[in-house]
Amino acid sequence: MIADCNRQGIKTILCVANDRDLFEDYSSNNLELDHYGMPKWKGHYALTTASCIIVQTAFQQQMLQRNFNRSSVLIRNPVKLSQDDKKKWITRTQREFVLWIGRADAFNKQPSIFLDLAKHCPDLHFLMIVNRTDEAELDSLEADCPDNLRIIEHVHPTKILDFILRARVFVNTSRYEGFPNTFLQCAVSGVPIVSLQVDPDGMLTRNRCGIYVSGDVAKLKEAVIDLVDNSDKADRLANACYQYVLEYHEYRERVAEMAACIEKLHVAEPVPEKAPWWAAMKRYWR
Structure with a gap:
């Protein structure tokens, strides 16, 4: 998905799920399959080329910076709370x-x-x-x-x-x-x-x-x-x-954080020029 968006000049947001997705063995030349059944080099591609990355914890933020030299936005998981809980x-x-x-x-x-x-x-x-x-x-x-x-x-x-x-x-x-x-x-x-x-x-x-x-x-x-x-x-x-x-984790503040993230990405640098048609023959720029 990120490769296709990059090819079309569309900005992307990658949301990290599991700490394990940020291990350093997600390298550009690792052909091993991860726990999703995906080659780890594809994970590396996603982590290094996504326009913006959202993490769930400060620990994930540190792992991403250390292993991939990427900054990220911390948005904690939301939950709806009520006075009647x-x-x-x-x-x-x-x-x-x-x-x-x-x-x-x-x-x-x-x-x-x-x-x-x-x-x-x-x-x-x-x-x-x-x-x-x-x-x-x-x-x-x-x-x-x-x-x-x-x-x-x-x-x-x-x-x-x-x-x-x-x-x-x-x-x-x-x-x-x-x-x-x-x-x-x-x-x-x-x-x-x-x-x-x-x-x-x-x-x-x-x-x-x-x-x-x-x-x-x-x-x-x-x-x-x-x-x-x-x-x-x-x-x-x-x-x-x-x-x-x-x-x-109150959901309204988390929704506001997500909206701010999307807005910031929208008004950031111009979308890269759309790749030529023949770029589809090589989706991943490795």
């Missing part, structure tokens, strides 16, 4: 399960860690909402599922908050993320977060919005049990997370 929160004792949401992706999302967590906490109820992106991985999870874990293959996006509102704890087991939208949904729903390997811009540790266990699976279990048993602590983390999201 907290009125919808149910008490800790009414909440039903420890929740995990993600793709059936063994490498990055690591759902099997959550399954093992359920096995080691037989007195708690667990719910896993999984998108069937890998048939073999999902089949393996279902075959090894303990009695206290329920696996739901798909939930419509409009219904996902109904499940999050009933969660006692939300668990993230990903190796890499950008800024998980599930963290925003948990903030709106009053659900404390426990994360194995992801802490975007220190949200969980520095801002006390949840518990980050630095990859320690044993501590993951301890943190989940602690939050189930300690309602006051769960409430403190949930309230801190809500205030953080209110300050940094």
Whole structure:
């Protein structure tokens, strides 16, 4: 897409999703496929030729500058908040399960860690909402599922908050993320977060919005049990997370930032001269 736009003299905005998309192995001569199945040299092309790049976190901004010498615009993920949000929160004792949401992706999302967590906490109820992106991985999870874990293959996006509102704890087991939208949904729903390997811009540790266990699976279990048993602590983390999201992720300010970014790009330097017809024969200028 960016190659075609460049050829036609159309400006482009590239929005970075995952920290992993900014690794330095996205080089101009790397023919390996990335986790999207795209040659990494194409990722390098996109990152080095897009007119503007939008990132989700300050950490991504630093990675982009360090690995690709590109500046960027930081626009945090938006979420719609309401004065009635907290009125919808149910008490800790009414909440039903420890929740995990993600793709059936063994490498990055690591759902099997959550399954093992359920096995080691037989007195708690667990719910896993999984998108069937890998048939073999999902089949393996279902075959090894303990009695206290329920696996739901798909939930419509409009219904996902109904499940999050009933969660006692939300668990993230990903190796890499950008800024998980599930963290925003948990903030709106009053659900404390426990994360194995992801802490975007220190949200969980520095801002006390949840518990980050630095990859320690044993501590993951301890943190989940602690939050189930300690309602006051769960409430403190949930309230801190809500205030953080209110300050940094409220959607109207994020929309204004995006509009300003588009306007700035629109009034910037003139659009490059349209490439000749024969340039279509060589889409990527390498």
